[in-house]
Amino acid sequence: MTGQRARFRRRQRLLRWVVLTVVLVFFVLPLLGMLDFTTQGPGGQGRTLETWRTLANVDTISTDYPALREGFLASVGLAVITPVVMLLVLVPTMTWVRLRLPGLSRTVEFICLLPLTVPAIVLVVGLTPVYAWVYYLLGSSTLWLSLAYVVLVLPYAYRSLDAGLRAIDVRTLSEAARSLGASWFTVMWRVVLPNLRTAVLSASFLSVALVLGEFTIANLFSKKNLQVAMYELGKSDAKISVAVGLASLVFAFVVLFAMSFVGSGRAGTSPLARLRRRKEPSA
Amino acid sequence: MSATATAQGTPVQLTDLRRVYGGVAALDGLTLHLEPGELVALLGPSGCGKTTALRCLAGLEDPDSGTIEVGGRDVTGVPTNKRDMGMVFQAYSLFPHMTARQNVEFGLELRGRDRAARRARAAEMLDLVGLSQHADKYAHQMSGGQQQRVALARALAIEPQVLLLDEPLSALDAKVRVQLRDEIRRIQLEVGTTTLFVTHDQEEALAVADRVGVMSVGRLEQLAAPADLYTSPRTPFVADFVGLTNRLRATVSEGRAQVLGGSVPLLEGSAGGPEVVVLVRPEGVTVGPAGDAESGAGSATVVSASFLGGHGRVVARTGSDELVTVQVPNTDVTRYRPGDRVVLGPRGDAALAVSAD
Amino acid sequence: MPFFAYTTVFLLIPTLVVVIGAFLDGDNRFTLGNLDGLTSPSVVRGLVQSLVLSAVTAVGGAVLGGLLAYAVSTARDGSVTKRFVTSLCGVLAQFGGVALAFAFIASFGGTGLLTLLLGKVGISTGTGFWLYEWDRGLMLVYLYFQIPLMLIVFLPAVEGLRPQWREATETLGGTTWTYWRRVAAPILLPSFVGAMLLLFTNAFSAYATAKALVSQGSPLIPLQIGGTFTSEVLLGQENLGKAMALEMVVVVAVVMALYAWLDKRASRWMQR
Numbered sequence: 043m044t045g046q047r048a049r050f051r052r053r054q055r056l057l058r059w060v061v062l063t064v065v066l067v068f069f070v071l072p073l074l075g076m077l078d079f080t081t082q083g084p085g086g087q088g089r090t091l092e093t094w095r096t097l098a099n100v101d102t103i104s105t106d107y108p109a110l111r112e113g114f115l116a117s118v119g120l121a122v123i124t125p126v127v128m129l130l131v132l133v134p135t136m137t138w139v140r141l142r143l144p145g146l147s148r149t150v151e152f153i154c155l156l157p158l159t160v161p162a163i164v165l166v167v168g169l170t171p172v173y174a175w176v177y178y179l180l181g182s183s184t185l186w187l188s189l190a191y192v193v194l195v196l197p198y199a200y201r202s203l204d205a206g207l208r209a210i211d212v213r214t215l216s217e218a219a220r221s222l223g224a225s226w227f228t229v230m231w232r233v234v235l236p237n238l239r240t241a242v243l244s245a246s247f248l249s250v251a252l253v254l255g256e257f258t259i260a261n262l263f264s265k266k267n268l269q270v271a272m273y274e275l276g277k278s279d280a281k282i283s284v285a286v287g288l289a290s291l292v293f294a295f296v297v298l299f300a301m302s303f304v305g306s307g308r309a310g311t312s313p314l315a316r317l318r319r320r321k322e323p324s325a
Numbered sequence: 326m327s328a329t330a331t332a333q334g335t336p337v338q339l340t341d342l343r344r345v346y347g348g349v350a351a352l353d354g355l356t357l358h359l360e361p362g363e364l365v366a367l368l369g370p371s372g373c374g375k376t377t378a379l380r381c382l383a384g385l386e387d388p389d390s391g392t393i394e395v396g397g398r399d400v401t402g403v404p405t406n407k408r409d410m411g412m413v414f415q416a417y418s419l420f421p422h423m424t425a426r427q428n429v430e431f432g433l434e435l436r437g438r439d440r441a442a443r444r445a446r447a448a449e450m451l452d453l454v455g456l457s458q459h460a461d462k463y464a465h466q467m468s469g470g471q472q473q474r475v476a477l478a479r480a481l482a483i484e485p486q487v488l489l490l491d492e493p494l495s496a497l498d499a500k501v502r503v504q505l506r507d508e509i510r511r512i513q514l515e516v517g518t519t520t521l522f523v524t525h526d527q528e529e530a531l532a533v534a535d536r537v538g539v540m541s542v543g544r545l546e547q548l549a550a551p552a553d554l555y556t557s558p559r560t561p562f563v564a565d566f567v568g569l570t571n572r573l574r575a576t577v578s579e580g581r582a583q584v585l586g587g588s589v590p591l592l593e594g595s596a597g598g599p600e601v602v603v604l605v606r607p608e609g610v611t612v613g614p615a616g617d618a619e620s621g622a623g624s625a626t627v628v629s630a631s632f633l634g635g636h637g638r639v640v641a642r643t644g645s646d647e648l649v650t651v652q653v654p655n656t657d658v659t660r661y662r663p664g665d666r667v668v669l670g671p672r673g674d675a676a677l678a679v680s681a682d
Numbered sequence: 683m684p685f686f687a688y689t690t691v692f693l694l695i696p697t698l699v700v701v702i703g704a705f706l707d708g709d710n711r712f713t714l715g716n717l718d719g720l721t722s723p724s725v726v727r728g729l730v731q732s733l734v735l736s737a738v739t740a741v742g743g744a745v746l747g748g749l750l751a752y753a754v755s756t757a758r759d760g761s762v763t764k765r766f767v768t769s770l771c772g773v774l775a776q777f778g779g780v781a782l783a784f785a786f787i788a789s790f791g792g793t794g795l796l797t798l799l800l801g802k803v804g805i806s807t808g809t810g811f812w813l814y815e816w817d818r819g820l821m822l823v824y825l826y827f828q829i830p831l832m833l834i835v836f837l838p839a840v841e842g843l844r845p846q847w848r849e850a851t852e853t854l855g856g857t858t859w860t861y862w863r864r865v866a867a868p869i870l871l872p873s874f875v876g877a878m879l880l881l882f883t884n885a886f887s888a889y890a891t892a893k894a895l896v897s898q899g900s901p902l903i904p905l906q907i908g909g910t911f912t913s914e915v916l917l918g919q920e921n922l923g924k925a926m927a928l929e930m931v932v933v934v935a936v937v938m939a940l941y942a943w944l945d946k947r948a949s950r951w952m953q954r
Contacts, residue, residue, distance in 0.1 A: 045387025168696025
């Protein structure tokens with residue numbers, strides 16, 4: 043094709059590939075650096091897969107690196123508890139506010155977005171006395187960190203769920219269900235939640251991602267999660283630590299990339315990108 | 326220079342345009358001539374190539390082959406911004422960060438008009454579309470209909486050689502649609518700009534155009550004045566598009582079709598076989614009560630009768646199990662109830678039939 | 683409602699602890715002494731360096747990420763390119779912290795892959811210590827999560843540009859340059875600046891990456907707060923930490939208020 047439109051499109055394609063290549067090189071180089079580092083032989087000579095073999099061997103890794111095991115298990119536990127607590131706190135409240143107390147919606151939005159202005163490091167400072175009570179009342183398990191993590195994910199979870207609720211017209215749905223004789227519990231469980239599936243999923247996914255990457259609060263409260271374990275291990279056995287970092291990154295990418303193909307069919311948008319979008323375009 | 330003084334208009338000639346997208350021909354040898362000052366509507370279902378034709382004329386798409394001439398000049402390779410076309414899009418085309426006035430002034434600004442001249446022209450154009458009151462509003466403060474009026478004013482402000490309307494009414498409410506449709510025609514006649522209007526709504530096309538071109542799979546099926554198109558559609562496709570919606574089996578003899586116990590003239594271009602399917606308008610069928618014993622060719626049973634405001638509609642099932650829609654005066658609707666026996670018949674010469682093999 | 687109880691305990695009380703604690707001395711009496719502490723040279727330097735680092739990486743990340751967002755937006759919806767880049771950025775934007783610091787040490791450190799490769803072609807990057815300095819290494823490292831974050835925040839705005847606007851500009855006689863200067867740029871500006879502010883607070887609040895990379899001194903305010911938290915050096919340090927925390931909250935709150943205002947403007951335009 044030789045028309046001016048075709049020329050325009052060719053130029054656009056060229057620009058796209060130049061920009062993408064440059065940026066992707068910047069993104070990939072440090073990852074290659076990690077791969078290179080973890081496969082270096084003793085004394086920086088030759089190549090070896092020793093580190094990765096160690097990592098892949100579940101039995102030895104958990105006995106040889108108890109700190110890593112402890113941190114990993116704690117993070118997995120936190121990654122389960124945090125989304126559950128978040129959903130329990132947020133979904134009924136947001137639905138109820140939408141149905142019965144629309145006057146409160148501004149307040150709820152304000153509270154949920156407030157953590158955006160409170161950096162994690164600041165939250166640590168303020169949470170110290172609160173956690174003194176939590177430990178006193180509930181014991182000093184690492185898993186209680188999830189209570190603070192819920193606050194960290196609040197803004198993102200709120201936006202995701204808000205977009206989901208906006209899209210389904212809860213009022214009509216619940217009125218329809220009520221007119222068919224459903225109890226409020228049934229309305230929540232059988233009608234609202236199934237329709238919020240995508241929003242709940244992406245809010246949970248974001249919580250998991252945030253929890254697995256959290257360092258600040260755990261470190262300053264002297265609790266060992268995956269990131270803290272990696273940090274400490276980095277001082278003694280850097281290779282294993284770097285390998286864990288790279289593996290978790292690749293894992294997260296694969297999950298996200300796969301999810302971009304399922305999702306709700308909204309083409310080309312990852313769940314994360316959808317979260318950041320406050321208002322869905324009306325078209 | 327005033328809007329009313331540009332009554333000359335420019336002829337437009339599209340010759341043998343072809344455009345293929347991934348193996349599917351959107352334009353398959355389209356040839357179309359627009360007389361100076363004429364409004365031609367391209368009508369067809371989505372995907373028939375009408376929008377591609379308009380976009381080729383605008384220069385927003387390149388035809389694979391064929392030529393485009395405006396005012397005798399070949400503009401096939403000329404970029405859009407040098408073509409001097411005013412275009413109104415389906416919706417949402419106003420620049421959201423500019424007021425109505427600024428939108429209208431934009432094209433004049435690009436043409437280097439001074440501020441005073443721009444102001445005056447924009448005021449004149451907004452007046453022409455009846456929006457003088459809203460000159461300082463942004464798009465999001467206006468209704469869909471108002472936005473499209475501004476878009477029209479913006480397109481006309483630059484005194485384009487050709488005005489292109491790409492389904493400008495399809496995103497609007499039914500009532501606004503009719504209102505704005507009539508207004509577009511009034512304004513177009515007033516400024517006299519040669520206009521190509523693309524739509525999928527037959528009523529719209531028939532109402533505004535000097536000539537209507539019905540398109541199907543990249544070709545022009547028929548190009549004719551609205552009345553001609555309505556009274557003598559040349560193909561079943563066109564017939565269906567201009568309201569011949571009853572499809573009935575019939576037999577043909579001596580250029581007339583025997584249908585519903587009566588005889589109807591067949592239009593030019595109909596297939597000839599003795600057994601055919603003909604298309605008949607709801608307005609071309611009569612209905613009346615029948616006695617119990619009646620069982621002739623036109624006898625049928627009422628399925629439903631509905632009141633539609635200005636007129637009514639009866640749907641009946643014939644003995645040969647065909648559903649026929651009949652238009653009746655609104656006062657007659659209550660005479661028919663589902664299950665009633667009725668007699669149907671073609672309405673004299675007002676009935677038309679095109680055989681669809 | 684459990685929601686309000688929960689947020690009171692875990693959000694409002696901590697915020698109040700910081701705000702009130704900033705004005706209390708070691709014996710819980712009201713004082714402005716902690717605010718005086720904020721004017722000490724080391725604390726001021728930490729704040730200034732944090733602000734500079736955040737501003738530079740916000741601007742750099744916004745420009746590069748914005749360019750990336752435009753490049754991605756020209757790809758077809760649902761194409762593998764688009765999915766790949768948005769997924770990658772989704773991960774990298776969250777990739778702050780320990781692993782990121784390791785990645786850069788492994789690449790740019792004294793014996794890192796790139797340091798050695800560059801050395802082979804005759805470019806010396808020195809001893810590799812530049813990586814641990816706040817105004818060089820940290821800036822590069824922060825860009826690594828700022829650019830992806832920009833893509834995620836800004837892509838919806840770029841994709842909100844309607845093709846009709848470009849086409850309308852063209853039919854009215856404008857060039858591609860006209861379109862960008864007169865139409866696209868003004869429409870995108872609020873979103874762009876808003877995204878940049880978000881990047882600013884993102885860098886300003888970041889703790890983990892800096893903590894993992896910088897082992898000596900506390901060049902940034904979050905590290906200083908962390909320092910007062912863990913060290914038992916001086917009595918009253920704890921409340922100085924609260925004062926610094928309050929200082930951070932004030933900075934972030936101002937920026938977020940600006941952001942909210944811009945976001946409202948941007949979404950007003952984008953809605954129709």
